[in-house]
Amino acid sequence: LFGRLSVIAVVLAEAADLGLQGTASRALVAGTISLRGMARAKLLITACVVGLALSFLPVAPVLSPLVLFFVLAGWSEFLGVALRARGDRGQESAVIFCLRLVGLVLVGAALLRGTSLAGVAWAHAVSPQPAILLGFALLGRKPAPAGVGDPPVGAILRESTPLAVNGGLALLSLRVEFLVLSFLRGGRETGLFLAGLRVVEFLNLVPSAVAAGAMPALTREALRGGGPVRARTAATLART
Secondary structure (H helix, E strand, O other), rough: HHHHHHHHHHHHHHHHOOOOHHHHHHHHHHOOOHHHHHHHHHHHHHHHHHOOOHOOOOOOOOHHHHHHHHEEEHHEEEEEEEEHOOOOHHHHHHHHHHHHHHHHHHHHHHHHHHHHHHHHHHHHOOOOOHHHHHHHHHHHHHOOOOOOOOOOOOHHHHHHHHHHHHHHHHHHHHHHHHHHHHHOHHHHHHHHHHHHHHHHHHHHHHHHHHHHHHHHHHHHHHOOOOOOOHHHHHHHHHHH
16 A cells, blocks of 8 residues: 555656756756756745645545655755756765655654554655755855856746656656556555566666766766767666
8 A cells, every 4th residue: 555655646746846856957057047946946836736735635644745755855856966966966965865864764763653654654754854954055055156047937847848748757657557456456466566666666776877967967068069978978877
C-alpha cells in the first residue's frame, strides 16, 4: 500500500516542478533566467499543488503527506541545483545528504514508535525542511550574478514545458506496470515487483546523475563555443 501511494504521490508532485529543476541547471549557468525568477515560478505552482494536497487530507490521510514530501524534497533538490550552477557541488551534496539523513532518522523513529502508516507519511513530509533551510542559507551567502534575465512566470513555464512532459512520461514509464499490478494482485506480489523495480530505478540513476552533474559544465562549454566536456561526458556515460 505504501509503495502504491508513493508512486502515485511522486507523479502528482511532478506538477509542482513542471521541468523547472531541469531548466534551472542550464538557464542559471547561461544567465537566461535568474534564480529569483525560477524560485518565483516554482513557488507559484508549489502553492497550488500543496493547497490541493491539503484539501484532500480528510479522504487521503496517507497520500496527501506523501505528496507534500515529494514536493518539498523537490525544493531541496532545486536549491541543490542552484548551488551546483554556481560551482558549489560540495554544498549541493551537503543539502542532498541533509535531506536523506533527516528523512532516515525521522522515518526510523516513527517506525520504532510503532506509528501508523499515516504517521510514517508525515515523518516523510516533515523531513525535507532542514535541507530546504540549509539550501536557502547557503545561497543567501552568495551574491547574485549581474546581468541575468528575469522573464515573467509564464515565459519561464513555457520554456520548461518540454522538460515537464519528459519528466512526467519518465516517471510513468517505470511505474505504470507496478500501478496496474497493484490493482490486479495482492500485496505480496505487488511488494516483490516493487523490490525488483527499485533495482532497475537504481541502475537508471547512474546515467541520470552523470548527465545532471555535467549539465552546468556542458552549458559553460556551449557558451564558449567548444571544449572537452561533451566528449568526456559521453565517454563517462558509455562506460556506465
